Each structure stands twice: as structure tokens, then as C-alpha cells.
Amino acid sequence: MGNTIGQALETQVSSAMTQIISQMTTELESAMKQMMTNVGTQLQNTLGNAMQIDPAAFADVFQMNMTEDDLAELMMSMSGKGLASYDSNLQKLGYVDFAVPSAINIYPKDFEGKEQVVKVLDDYNSRMEAEGKDEQVITYTDVVGTLMSSVTTIVDTISYVLIAFVAISLVVSSIMIGVITYISVLERKKEIGILRAIGASKRNVSQVFNAETFIIGLCAGVIGIGLTLLLLIPGNAIIHNVADNAKVNAVLPIVPAIILILLSVVLTLLGGLIPSKKAAKSDPVTALRTE
Numbered sequence: 001m002g003n004t005i006g007q008a009l010e011t012q013v014s015s016a017m018t019q020i021i022s023q024m025t026t027e028l029e030s031a032m033k034q035m036m037t038n039v040g041t042q043l044q045n046t047l048g049n050a051m052q053i054d055p056a057a058f059a060d061v062f063q064m065n066m067t068e069d070d071l072a073e074l075m076m077s078m079s080g081k082g083l084a085s086y087d088s089n090l091q092k093l094g095y096v097d098f099a100v101p102s103a104i105n106i107y108p109k110d111f112e113g114k115e116q117v118v119k120v121l122d123d124y125n126s127r128m129e130a131e132g133k134d135e136q137v138i139t140y141t142d143v144v145g146t147l148m149s150s151v152t153t154i155v156d157t158i159s160y161v162l163i164a165f166v167a168i169s170l171v172v173s174s175i176m177i178g179v180i181t182y183i184s185v186l187e188r189k190k191e192i193g194i195l196r197a198i199g200a201s202k203r204n205v206s207q208v209f210n211a212e213t214f215i216i217g218l219c220a221g222v223i224g225i226g227l228t229l230l231l232l233i234p235g236n237a238i239i240h241n242v243a244d245n246a247k248v249n250a251v252l253p254i255v256p257a258i259i260l261i262l263l264s265v266v267l268t269l270l271g272g273l274i275p276s277k278k279a280a281k282s283d284p285v286t287a288l289r290t291e
Helices: 002-050 055-061 068-079 086-092 111-130 143-187 189-197 202-243 254-271 273-280 284-289
Strands: none
Touching: 111 143, 143 189, 143 202, 143 254, 143 273, 189 202, 202 254, 202 273, 254 273
């Protein structure tokens, strides 16, 4: 019974709407033609003898190409209203339900906290994947990690370039130390002959030059570390002024400083190893005759 009444009402409403739209289409065409005719007449009166305009022909130029179906669709789109409900109104007002969030922003207080958060998320995702619950896997974007990865790549590249320059400098300095020690051996042959004449062995002569190179390397390393510590004072002042942050400081840790001093000593010893062996093998008689 209800369906029959609904269908009957739908039929009557559709018929009435068709008649109304048909009548509106006819009236619109008539009104448009009348308006164009009036416009043509006004133009003819305004222009006078300068230009001849046929008001009827001018009105026929403008035609309404909209069919009854197009007009009905236009009216329905203009009169249609979206579904207004409590939830839709809340959504338009910006209401959100914290029980079903679409996204969550996490702001750790430091990098250690960020690493812990990422670890927890990765562990959770691994557990869900192992259990076959792929729909519960959390998709996240580590913005800070992405930025730091880019910065780390740039810093690593710069570090590699600096390491290459430092390595070249160390090789050149080691060669120069070896050359200087060799020249010292050539200039001190008489001293070597005296040492051998008073009973010094070849090992003792070699130890003398090794001790000199050890002292040179130790002094060079200590002086380099000392200059670095002194330069850190104006360097930190510049960093504080440029960055406007007193918490950012350039420091030289104790362990790396000790390693650098040891490296300086080892390189100088390696550089003076060949000259010291050359001095130990010198003939004492020939060395004593050297002026």
C-alpha cells in the first residue's frame, strides 16, 4: 500500500515538474526574444542613420540552446542541499574524535627520545607483520631523521675530503721528517764515529736517532693540541654570536687528543726509522775521518 502511494506521488510530482519546466522553458525563450528585440530597438534609436539594425533579426541571433532536461538538471543542482546531520555539522565546524585519529604528531624532547620512539614503532610493526596483521602496521614519517640523514651525508662527504687532505699532509710530513733525519745523519757522521769509538753499539746509535724523532713527534703533537685548544676559545665565541646559542660548543675530547699525539709520535718514528738504521751501519773509522 505504501509503495503504491509512493509511486503514485512520484509519478504526479514528475508530471508536474515536467509541465512546470516546459512552461518555464517557453517563457524564458519568449522573455529572451523580447529582451533582445528591445535591445535592438534601443540600439537603432541610439545609432540613428549611422547604422541600420533590424530588431527582429537581432533578436533571432540569440537562441537558448538549453533543453528541458538541461534546465531541470540546472534547477536540481541549484536547489539541491547536502545531507545535514549532527555529525556532518560537527565535521564542518572542525570537530575531531580523539578515539579515531587520522594522524598523530610526536615531538620527542631530544634525539635519544626520538630513537626510542622509532624503535618502539619498528618493534610494533615487526610484531604485527609476524602475526599477519598487515592492516595494523603503522606508517610513519621520521621528518627529523630524514633531515638529519641529508645533513649527515653532507657532513660525511666533507669529512672524507678533509681526511684525504690530512692523510696527504701526514704522508708528506713523514717524508720530510725522514729527509731531515737523513740529513742529520750525514752531518753528524763524526759524532757517530765518536760514539762507536767509546763503545756504543749499533743499536745504541740507532736508539739515539729514534729518541730524537720520538721527541720531535711528541713535541709536535703537544704543540698541535695546545694550539687547537687555544683556537677553540675564539672559535666558540664566533659560533655563539653566529648561531645565537650558547649551548653549541666546539670541543676536543681527551681521548681523541691523546690518540692524535700518539699518531704524531708513530709517524715521526716511522719517518726516522730508515735514517737511524743508516746511522747504525756507518763505519766508525770512516766516520771519524769525516770533517
